[in-house]
Each structure stands twice: as structure tokens, then as C-alpha cells.
Amino acid sequence: MKVLVLVKETFDTEVKIVLENEIISEKDVKYIINPYDEFAIEEAIKIKEKLGGEVILYSVGREEASATLKTGLAMGADQANIIKSNVKNSMTVSQLLSEAINKHDNEFDLILAGWVSIDDNNAQVPGRLSQLLNIPFVNVVTKVDVTGEIVLCEREGEGCQEIVEVRIPAIIAVQRGINEPRYPTMKNIMQAKRKNVNLLELTAPIDKVKVSYQFPEQKNKGEIIDGSNPEQAAKVLVDRLKESKIL
Amino acid sequence: MMQNILIVVEEKDGSLRKVCEEMLSFCSQYSNKLGFKVTALTYGNCLNQELFNQIASFGVGNILVIEDHQFARYNPELLINILKNIINEYNPNLILFGNTAVGKDLAPRLAQALKVQMFSDVTKIEFANDSIKFTRPIYGGKAIETDELNLENKLVLATVRPNNLPKYENNPAKPGIKKLNDKVIDNLTYTVKEVIEKLKLTKSINEAEIIVSGGRGLKNAENFAILEDLANTLGAAVGASRAAVDAGWKSHSVQVGQTGKTVSPKLYIACGISGAIQHLAGMSTAKCIIAINKDPDAPILKVADFGIVGDLFDIVPLLTKAFKAVTKG
Numbered sequence: 075m076k077v078l079v080l081v082k083e084t085f086d087t088e089v090k091i092v093l094e095n096e097i098i099s100e101k102d103v104k105y106i107i108n109p110y111d112e113f114a115i116e117e118a119i120k121i122k123e124k125l126g127g128e129v130i131l132y133s134v135g136r137e138e139a140s141a142t143l144k145t146g147l148a149m150g151a152d153q154a155n156i157i158k159s160n161v162k163n164s165m166t167v168s169q170l171l172s173e174a175i176n177k178h179d180n181e182f183d184l185i186l187a188g189w190v191s192i193d194d195n196n197a198q199v200p201g202r203l204s205q206l207l208n209i210p211f212v213n214v215v216t217k218v219d220v221t222g223e224i225v226l227c228e229r230e231g232e233g234c235q236e237i238v239e240v241r242i243p244a245i246i247a248v249q250r251g252i253n254e255p256r257y258p259t260m261k262n263i264m265q266a267k268r269k270n271v272n273l274l275e276l277t278a279p280i281d282k283v284k285v286s287y288q289f290p291e292q293k294n295k296g297e298i299i300d301g302s303n304p305e306q307a308a309k310v311l312v313d314r315l316k317e318s319k320i321l
Numbered sequence: 322m323m324q325n326i327l328i329v330v331e332e333k334d335g336s337l338r339k340v341c342e343e344m345l346s347f348c349s350q351y352s353n354k355l356g357f358k359v360t361a362l363t364y365g366n367c368l369n370q371e372l373f374n375q376i377a378s379f380g381v382g383n384i385l386v387i388e389d390h391q392f393a394r395y396n397p398e399l400l401i402n403i404l405k406n407i408i409n410e411y412n413p414n415l416i417l418f419g420n421t422a423v424g425k426d427l428a429p430r431l432a433q434a435l436k437v438q439m440f441s442d443v444t445k446i447e448f449a450n451d452s453i454k455f456t457r458p459i460y461g462g463k464a465i466e467t468d469e470l471n472l473e474n475k476l477v478l479a480t481v482r483p484n485n486l487p488k489y490e491n492n493p494a495k496p497g498i499k500k501l502n503d504k505v506i507d508n509l510t511y512t513v514k515e516v517i518e519k520l521k522l523t524k525s526i527n528e529a530e531i532i533v534s535g536g537r538g539l540k541n542a543e544n545f546a547i548l549e550d551l552a553n554t555l556g557a558a559v560g561a562s563r564a565a566v567d568a569g570w571k572s573h574s575v576q577v578g579q580t581g582k583t584v585s586p587k588l589y590i591a592c593g594i595s596g597a598i599q600h601l602a603g604m605s606t607a608k609c610i611i612a613i614n615k616d617p618d619a620p621i622l623k624v625a626d627f628g629i630v631g632d633l634f635d636i637v638p639l640l641t642k643a644f645k646a647v648t649k650g
């Protein structure tokens with residue numbers, strides 16, 4: 075099995091957002107692997123452990139992402155490809171990924187991804203890529219079972235779980251609950267140092283969306299109600315909700 | 322200029338999804354002011370007049386209907402094929418989906434099939450002369466992204482977050498239904514083998530107007546009963562923090578936060594939840610936040626509109642009682 079994993083570098087969840095001229099500053103930001111992509115890497119490694127083969131990470135982003143991707147290599151991925159670009163637009167990112175995959179790994183069996191990136195909240199790239207590569211796509215997957223050419227997935231539907239069957243090659247976007255990502259051991263981390271991170275150069279088409287960033291409207295400071303007399307506190311709260319017409 | 326909007330409408334148990342009502346009402350309001358056309362598209366295996374009347378009651382009379390027995394189970398491959406054909410015929414400038422399980426899955430596929438831009442989880446839409454502007458929360462609500470796109474007779478897609486577009490008093494339209502007989506393909510590469518319905522007992526948090534959420538402060542699964550009582554009184558859904566989900570007290574489907582669901586209810590009541598940044602990511606756009614926490618320094622109290630510092634085991638049952646008195650009176 076040749077499994078490709080789409081990995082996006084995101085801000086660490088604790089990072090405080092700083093805006094400079096309606097652009098999000100990347101100064102002194104600590105980066106992590108998008109948490110959903112960690113599940114995807116773990117699942118890819120499990121498939122490799124069961125069926126053999128290799129796991130290759132693909133990321134569109136900063137050259138310095140190589141440091142972040144090392145975590146994935148230490149978990150057990152074999153190599154990583156970075157498509158150097160600062161594009162954020164999902165359509166463009168998907169085009170770059172599809173071009174790179176067609177050029178370097180077009181005989182892949184599976185592509186695993188996270189279902190959404192926690193920074194830009196797009197949830198677009200896997201769906202778009204499935205169209206570009208013309209392969210079936212199962213979204214928000216909580217269980218994967220590969221036997222031969224057949225991939226059985228359990229996914230979160232609307233108020234239900236669906237069991238979906240597709241054949242390889244396919245793309246699968248995973249949801250939390252699918253597995254617990256492993257922690258790399260010291261030995262794994264040392265080994266990862268010797269694994270290849272390749273830098274790919276591709277030209278991105280320009281997109282015509284004008285994007286700017288703001289802070290959400292500041293709410294008025296809330297009111298703290300003393301709870302030492304619970305009966306009184308409950309009454310005050312209900313009164314306040316009535317006054318502000320929330321009830 | 323905006324000329325044509327297509328809204329993909331979802332129903333649930335024969336009724337319109339709430340977010341669909343919001344999209345219909347919003348677009349129909351602006352269609353009168355700005356003079357564009359709004360069309361609703363519904364699909365299913367057995368649609369009824371009642372649903373069409375509901376759509377029309379929001380001022381949208383043009384209704385496209387596709388019925389096929391294959392729609393009994395959601396299959397994106399099936400729908401994408403049909404949607405592609407319809408769009409080529411109707412030439413909308415904007416296609417809206419609810420940001421629901423179905424919308425999230427379909428919209429990106431369709432956007433790429435049509436090679437157009439799309440914006441996910443939008444909370445605001447603004448129409449200008451020859452452009453359109455979307456607003457969407459990013460970084461778990463820590464920032465807002467504004468996207469402006471020149472229309473130039475082009476098409477753009479968006480999925481809309483529930484509980485955000487304003488709802489208006491629309492003049493009802495007369496439903497004009499057009500049944501489409503597009504051929505439904507049958508050589509699918511995506512096969513739905515089985516659908517496992519979740520217990521209907523638990524109210525979904527996705528579109529709930531009120532959510533009562535519990536965290537580690539609840540101490541065990543059984544104690545969630547006091548939240549259920551409060552929720553029942555308010556007609557609310559019950560949510561949970563990741564700590565409560567990880568402890569096995571609640572299922573992941575009700576987890577609120579960065580790695581759970583993002584919700585925008587009118588009222589969010591957080592009980593025994595500290596308010597970690599990853600939890601706030603899922604609920605900071607709630608219109609009103611109430612926090613009950615015994616620690617006066619808990620971060621949740623900083624974002625709360627009303628905070629009660631005290632023991633939730635004392636306060637929640639009394640709140641339930643107080644709310645009961647209000648709803649009765």
C-alpha cells in the first residue's frame with residue numbers, strides 16, 4: 075500500500091492572534107500539525123503496519139514546516155514533501171496538491187487527510203482533491219478497514235453513522251475518535267532525522283478573492299453573580315435573562 | 322450583479338432544517354430589495370406538498386424538485402452529478418448550502434466540479450453592486466475572515482452556519498413547483514452499505530437554540546442527570562467538554578470545541594467547564610453565555626455574559642426550579 079497523508083501546519087491552539095493591517099501576523103508563532111492530520115498519519119501508519127508499503131506526507135506551506143513534519147516522520151511516516159507556497163485559498167492548495175501528486179506519486183493507493191483544518195476552518199481540500207484526481211472520497215470517517223482493493227469506512231452522517239464502501243484509489247478524511255495518535259519514542263525521533271523532507275517547487279495560479287482579517291466584536295463585560303446563596307443566585311439569573319429578553 | 326441564487330434545501334422528518342429557513346428568509350428579503358431571483362432546490366425519495374408550502378412561506382416560490390428512490394440514503398456522488406446538470410441549466414451566481422453534515426460534504430465537491438470558489442461556515446453575507454462579501458469565524462472564533470469576490474457573472478458557493486443569518490417576516494409566495502427528471506446515474510463508486518441511526522433520545526446540539534453543557538466538574542456520568550433536567554425544562558440540548566467526553570461520560574457527538582462541534586446557540590449554559598481556549602473555539606459565537614463555576618478565576622467567566630460563582634450541584638437544580646416557574650407563569 076502506498077498511502078499519502080495531507081498534512082497542514084497550523085498555529086498551536088494556544089497562540090494569541092495578532093493582526094497587522096488586517097493580516098494575521100506569523101511572528102513568534104509556535105506551529106503544530108493540524109490535530110486531525112495527526113489522526114490521519116496514525117491511521118496511515120496502522121495500515122502500513124498491517125499491509126506493508128509506505129507512508130508519504132504532503133504539505134503545502136512554509137519551507138520551515140519541515141521541523142513540524144518531523145513529528146509525522148517520527149511517528150513512522152517514511153518521507154515528506156513540502157510544496158513551498160504561501161497560498162491559503164483552498165482551491166489553489168488543492169490544485170497544487172493534485173499537481174504534485176500526479177507528478178511524483180500518481181500510483182498511490184490511498185490518500186488520508188483531516189476533515190478540517192482548525193485554523194482556517196475550510197473543510198474543503200479533501201473534497202476538492204477527490205474531484206481533481208477523480209477518485210471516490212469518504213468524509214468525516216471514524217473507522218477505516220482496508221481489505222485488498224476494498225475500503226470500508228464508518229462515517230458521521232446527519233444523526234447517524236454510515237458504512238460506506240469504496241475501492242482504491244480513494245481519499246478519506248478522518249474525524250477524531252478514529253484512533254489515538256502515538257507518541258514518538260526518542261529512538262524514533264533520532265531515526266526521523268535521517269528521513270527525507272523534499273522541497274517541491276510549483277507555480278500557483280493567482281486567485282481573485284480579496285481577504286482581510288478582523289477581530290470579533292468585543293462583548294460587553296459580563297456580570298458575575300455571587301453563588302454563596304444559591305437560591306438567590308438562581309433567582310437573579312432568571313430575572314436577568316428575562317430583562318435582556320433572552321427568555 | 323447578483324441575478325440568481327440557488328438554495329439547496331434540506332429537510333428532516335418532513336420539515337425544513339432551521340438553517341434552511343434562515344437562508345430562504347434572508348435571501349428572499351434581499352431579492353425584493355436588490356431584484357435578484359431566488360430558487361430553492363429540494364431532493365428526496367418522497368417529498369410532500371407540506372414541505373413546499375413551508376419553503377414558499379419564506380417568500381421563495383420557485384422550487385425545483387428532484388425525486389428518486391435512490392435518495393433514501395445520502396450519497397454525495399449521486400447528488401453531485403445531478404447538481405452539476407441543474408447548475409449548467411439555471412446559471413446561478415450563488416449557491417447556498419446549510420453548514421450541515423450534508424452541506425459540508427457536498428459543497429466542496431461541487432465547488433471543484435464547477436471549478437469555482439467556495440466559503441465555508443459563513444455567518445454573514447453582504448451584497449454589493451457587482452461583488453459579494455462573506456464573513457466567517459476562523460481560528461476557533463479568535464478572528465474573523467472577510468472575503469470579497471467580484472461576481473462578473475461568475476458563480477460562488479457558500480455553506481451557512483445555523484443561527485446566524487437574520488430571519489425576517491417575509492410575505493409568503495405561491496409555491497411554483499418544477500419537477501426535474503434528470504437521469505440518476507447508477508454506476509457509483511461510492512456505496513452506502515448500511516445506515517446506523519443514532520438514538521433519537523438525545524437532542525442534537527448542531528442547530529439547538531439552547532445548549533446546557535457539562536465538564537469535568539460534573540464528576541461522573543450519572544450527575545449529567547441534573548443537566549438533563551435543566552435541558553428538558555428549557556427544551557435544550559446537552560453538550561459536553563472534551564474532558565467529560567474523554568472520561569466516557571458523554572459521546573463525542575456532543576463534544577463542543579475545537580475537536581468537537583462548533584455551535585452558535587442563542588443561549589449556552591456551561592456547568593463545571595473551565596473554559597479552555599479549545600472549548601471556547603466551539604461556542605464563543607453563542608449570543609448569550611452563562612457559566613456556573615466554583616472557581617472565580619475560571620477563564621469561562623471572562624467570556625460569560627452572566628457567571629455564577631458557586632457549586633453547580635447546588636445551583637443547577639435550583640435554576641431548573643426557577644426556570645420551571647417562569648415557563649409555567
Ligand SMILES: Cc1cc2nc3c(=O)[nH]c(=O)nc-3n(C[C@H](O)[C@H](O)[C@H](O)COP(=O)(O)OP(=O)(O)OC[C@H]3O[C@@H](n4cnc5c(N)ncnc54)[C@H](O)[C@@H]3O)c2cc1C
Nearest residue numbers: 536537538562563564578579580581593594595599615633
Ligand atoms: C488539540 C486540542 C484540542 C482540544 N479540543 C477540545 C474540544 O474540542 N473541546 C473541549 O472542551 N476541550 C478540548 N481540548 C481540551 C481543553 O484544553 C481542556 O482540557 C478541556 O476543555 C477541559 O475540560 P473541562 O473544562 O471540562 O475540565 P477542567 O478544565 O478540569 O475544568 C473543570 C471545571 O469545573 C469546575 N468545577 C469543578 N467542580 C465544580 C462544582 N462542583 N461546581 C462548579 N464548578 C466546578 C472547576 O472549577 C473547573 O473550572 C483540546 C485540547 C487540545 C490540546
Ligand SMILES: Nc1ncnc2c1ncn2[C@@H]1O[C@H](COP(=O)(O)O)[C@@H](O)[C@H]1O
Nearest residue numbers: 080081134187188190191196197198199
Ligand atoms: N496546505 C495544506 N497542505 C497539506 N494538506 C492540507 C493543506 N490544507 C489542507 N490540507 C488537508 O486538508 C484537510 C482539510 O483542510 P481544510 O480544507 O483546509 O480545512 C486538512 O486536515 C489536511 O489534511
